[in-house]
Amino acid sequence: MTTRVAFLFPGQGSQAVGMGADIFASSPAAQRVFAAADDALGFSLSDLCFNGPETTLRDTINAQPAIVTVSLAYLAALQEALSPGEPSSWSTPLTPAFVAGHSVGEWSALPVAGALDLKETILAVRERGRLMEHEGTVCPGGMSAVIAMDEEPLRQVCQEATEQALAELAGATTHPGQGRVIIANYNAPGQIVISGEKRALELAGELAKARGAKRVIPLAVSGAFHSPVMEPATQGLAKTLAELELRETALPIIANIDGTPLTDPSRLRQELAQQVASSVQWVKTIQYLVEAGVNTFIEIGPGQALAGMVKRIAKGVTIMNVGNASEVAKVAAQLREQDVLA
Incomplete structure (x- = not known):
């Protein structure tokens, strides 16, 4: 049977003090991701991820860019582990058929799919977090x-x-x-x-x-995320997205709002703005991927919440987690054994 892979990225609530510290210590590719995020934001997000304090990390304005950064650091480390000494990217040597993310995890998928670069993504996600945090205070x-x-x-x-x-x-x-x-x-x-x-x-x-x-x-x-409480945040986010040069994606991103694939920049803008006030259709997302032939799901980022959800939705599929340095090495070894690399 042909192995068909989807990358899944977790959302808010998966953050924890210490996340990413192990992969930062062992992976030059991960170090570059953290350095780029710190440079984009103008402060040490990496230190906040590694050392806290937890109350500051939990703030939506910080949690969202932190989760995206850590998720992408683990992906960079995985691709690096799959091609030691060779060039790698977000989507090589392991090229997924699809990418998807739960809530803010959808933003982790953007660089992987080729829609935005890392720094643009981190800055926009921090603004997303600010807008959502504000509405949580107002209402x-x-x-x-x-x-x-x-x-x-x-x-x-x-x-x-x-x-x-x-x-x-x-x-x-x-x-x-x-x-x-x-x-x-x-x-x-x-x-x-x-x-x-x-x-x-x-x-x-x-x-x-x-x-x-x-x-x-x-x-x-x-705050009341993915509800009408967040409707004013959609307007601010639409303005932010209008200023970004989203590119047509090389890989389809499965939309939270309706569980269908997205590649077109205009549809992506609409999805990313409206998503914060709309329901996350995660069951539909996984069902679509299974029907499209995906049989291997790799959750990349802190925690294992998405893996648990996939187990309850899809039967007979392979589920892997990449959320710490030992899992990077374990999954890289499994993938090489299965001969699924591009």
């Missing part, structure tokens, strides 16, 4: 994982919670996200995340538990 809200509840009843819960929250406000809204809650992440069967303004989110959590959800778990995030 406080959050996100909660709802365990063991199907999509349709949960969608109904969100609609009813929104109606009740808006009724309590009696029309006194000053922000498009006020009183609203939606399904934000379709992560895997039985693993759905809701997101919204604080009161609406509370009401939805109460309704979900009353109607049979096994658990409702608040997530440690600074």
